[in-house]
Amino acid sequence: MAENKKDLILDIKDLVIHYETDDGTVEAVNGLDIQLEYGKTLGLVGETGSGKTTTALSILRLVPDPPGVIKNGSITLDGKDILNLPRRIWSPSAETWYL
Numbered sequence: 001m002a003e004n005k006k007d008l009i010l011d012i013k014d015l016v017i018h019y020e021t022d023d024g025t026v027e028a029v030n031g032l033d034i035q036l037e038y039g040k041t042l043g044l045v046g047e048t049g050s051g052k053t054t055t056a057l058s059i060l061r062l063v064p065d066p067p068g069v070i071k072n073g074s075i076t077l078d079g080k081d082i083l084n085l086p087r088r089i090w091s092p093s094a095e096t097w098y099l
Contacts, residue, residue, distance in 0.1 A: 008076070010036040010059070015073035017054050017063060028054040032073070061087065 017029040029051040036042050044052040057063045059075060061082060075082050 009038045011076040013074045016071040019067045021067050
């Protein structure tokens with residue numbers, strides 16, 4: 001584990017993500033904590049439906065909303081709180097960002 005936050009490329013704390021549908025709520029991720037140091041590699045392994053894809057989508061800010069809702073937690077990527085950044089989309093072909 002990193003000795004201080006400056007050593008972390010990824011810091012996820014108490015992440016909770018639900019998918020809310022007409023048929024009910026799916027608790028996809030519940031209280032996840034991950035710390036990943038610069039230069040290290042992490043593999044997510046688990047059963048089908050255990051939240052691996054939803055976790056990865058949350059880091060990329062691609063959880064489909066609706067029905068996906070990030071209910072709690074924080075994701076800090078390279079020192080930036082990505083859940084509070086403005087949503088923008090990068091267009092490689094146009095080499096620009098769109099809001």
